[in-house]
Amino acid sequence: KQWYQRRVRGVLFFLVLRLKGAQILLVPACFTSTTGKVHWLPLLQARAIENQCFVLAAAQHGWHHPKRESHGQSLIIGPWGEIINELKEGEGLITADLDLNEISVAHQKLPVWEHRRAHLYETKPNV
Numbered sequence: 058k059q060w061y062q063r064r065v066r067g068v069l070f071f072l073v074l075r076l077k078g079a080q081i082l083l084v085p086a087c088f089t090s091t092t093g094k095v096h097w098l099p100l101l102q103a104r105a106i107e108n109q110c111f112v113l114a115a116a117q118h119g120w121h122h123p124k125r126e127s128h129g130q131s132l133i134i135g136p137w138g139e140i141i142n143e144l145k146e147g148e149g150l151i152t153a154d155l156d157l158n159e160i161s162v163a164h165q166k167l168p169v170w171e172h173r174r175a176h177l178y179e180t181k182p183n184v
Contacts, residue, residue, distance in 0.1 A: 093128020
């Protein structure tokens, strides 16, 4: 049940995707209302900024278990961490026209990829 929540908090999961060429990270999640209020947005912005890519986050909202309320707040976030579009609560659909050139612009302003040592993040098969 906590798989996605751990992944949003897990920096290396998204770094590996980015190193494999991802420009848009998709993050479906179900944060509780308690943690979602304080952690959801900053974690997503951090993943966008540190990976210099877009983050599309679909968040479950409302009561889906008698003891658990989900936070909601679906978001589209740009490479600088800016909110491009947002659905704060309820059911609905959000869209945006994404300019993938913004990734190159972010990289030119802050060239973090020259400082990364990609060989440290190679994926190895489980044996």
